[in-house]
Amino acid sequence: AQTVTQSQPEMSVQEAETVTLSCTYDTSESDYYLFWYKQPPSRQMILVIRQEAYKQQNATENRFSVNFQKAAKSFSLKISDSQLGDAAMYFCALKLNTGTASKLTFGTGTRLQVTL
Amino acid sequence: NAGVTQTPKFRVLKTGQSMTLLCAQDMNHEYMYWYRQDPGMGLRLIHYSVGEGTTAKGEVPDGYNVSRLKKQNFLLGLESAAPSQTSVYFCASSRTYNEQFFGPGTRLTVL
Numbered sequence: 001a002q003t004v005t006q007s008q009p010e011m012s013v014q015e016a017e018t019v020t021l022s023c024t025y026d027t028s029e030s031d032y033y034l035f036w037y038k039q040p041p042s043r044q045m046i047l048v049i050r051q052e053a054y055k056q057q058n059a060t061e062n063r064f065s066v067n068f069q070k071a072a073k074s075f076s077l078k079i080s081d082s083q084l085g086d087a088a089m090y091f092c093a094l095k096l097n098t099g100t101a102s103k104l105t106f107g108t109g110t111r112l113q114v115t116l
Numbered sequence: 117n118a119g120v121t122q123t124p125k126f127r128v129l130k131t132g133q134s135m136t137l138l139c140a141q142d143m144n145h146e147y148m149y150w151y152r153q154d155p156g157m158g159l160r161l162i163h164y165s166v167g168e169g170t171t172a173k174g175e176v177p178d179g180y181n182v183s184r185l186k187k188q189n190f191l192l193g194l195e196s197a198a199p200s201q202t203s204v205y206f207c208a209s210s211r212t213y214n215e216q217f218f219g220p221g222t223r224l225t226v227l
Contacts, residue, residue, distance in 0.1 A: 004158070035215060045159075045206060045218035091158055103149070103174065104208075104216060106158030 002027045004094050006107035013082045014115050020067075021077045021110045023092030031097040034068065034075045035104070039089040048090070051075065053097075079112075087114040118142055120219035122207050128225045129197045137192040137222050139207030145217075147210045148190035149174075150182060152203040153221075159206060165190055197226045 003026045013019035025034070036048040051059045051068050058066050063083075067076045079086055092107040123138045139148065146167050151159040161174030165184040179201060181193045190209075194201060204223050208216040 033215075037218075043204065043221040045208075047215050047217075050215055093158075103161055103164060104159070106160070108156060108158050 002029075002094050002096065002105045004092050004105050004107040006092055006110050008110045009108075010111045010113070012113040012115060013079070013086075015082055015084060017082055018078060018080045019082055019112065021079075021090050021092075021112070023075045023077070023107055025073050025075060025092070025094045025105075027073075027094060027096065029096050033095045033097060034066075035093040035095065036064070036066070036075075036077045037091045037093060037106075038086075039091065039109070040085075040087070045091075049077065082114050084114050084116075087112055120207055120209055120217050122205075122219040122222050124222060125220065126223050128227065129194075130227050131198060133197050134193070134195050135197065135224075136194075137205055137207075137224075139190045139192070139209075139219055140188055141190075141207075141209040141217070142188060143209060143211070143217065144187070145209035145211050146187075147216075148184065149208045149210075149216065150180070150190065150192045151206045151208065152176065153206060154203050162192065162205075197224075199226045202226045 005024045032053045034051045038046045049061045063080045065078045089109045091109045093104045120141045149164040150162040153159045163182040165171045168187040171182045183191045207219040210216040
């Protein structure tokens with residue numbers, strides 16, 4: 001079975017600063033995807049960024065980037081130039097690329113506060 | 117393009133009552149999923165479907181049933197609601213191995 005662990009229940013960052021959210025995972029498979037989802041107070045789950053395990057290059061989406069360490073099974077999210085709108089719950093998720101189903105395994109989330 | 121929609125957005129039930137949550141997607145996705153989200157926990161998969169007419173159990177299927185009679189719809193049923201089923205329910209859809217798109221969620225309270 002796969003597991004995803006987010007060890008930081010809450011994080012805080014000042015506006016315009018940089019923050020890194022941690023995620024570790026465990027799987028015996030070698031072919032998988034990793035995702036970061038954002039859940040603002042509206043409850044809507046929004047995809048922030050994804051990483052394919054076979055790609056060594058770290059994914060980047062504007063102010064969001066990841067540090068993917070496959071050997072260490074670590075997948076952290078870095079948010080640069082933090083904005084008030086970044087305040088939300090952030091979930092790390094793992095999806096195996098095997099079989100016919102495309103199921104996501106989620107971590108417990110990190111609540112990010114952005115202060116002025 | 118509405119994406120993934122869920123009906124209703126909120127519902128309060130009494131123990132033992134039944135109800136059906138409706139999920140609809142207009143993206144022609146093959147895969148659809150039902151998750152529940154509880155405080156302090158990530159989303160957990162209840163049931164999923166890999167195509168019209170197919171369903172399969174996820175991580176926490178007990179007490180729920182699902183049906184996928186049409187490709188665009190995925191229904192989640194509670195035959196006899198229990199307080200332990202108080203949760204926020206999310207539906208999602210995906211095109212095979214691509215990322216999942218989520219609906220806005222349904223907050224269900226069982227008294």
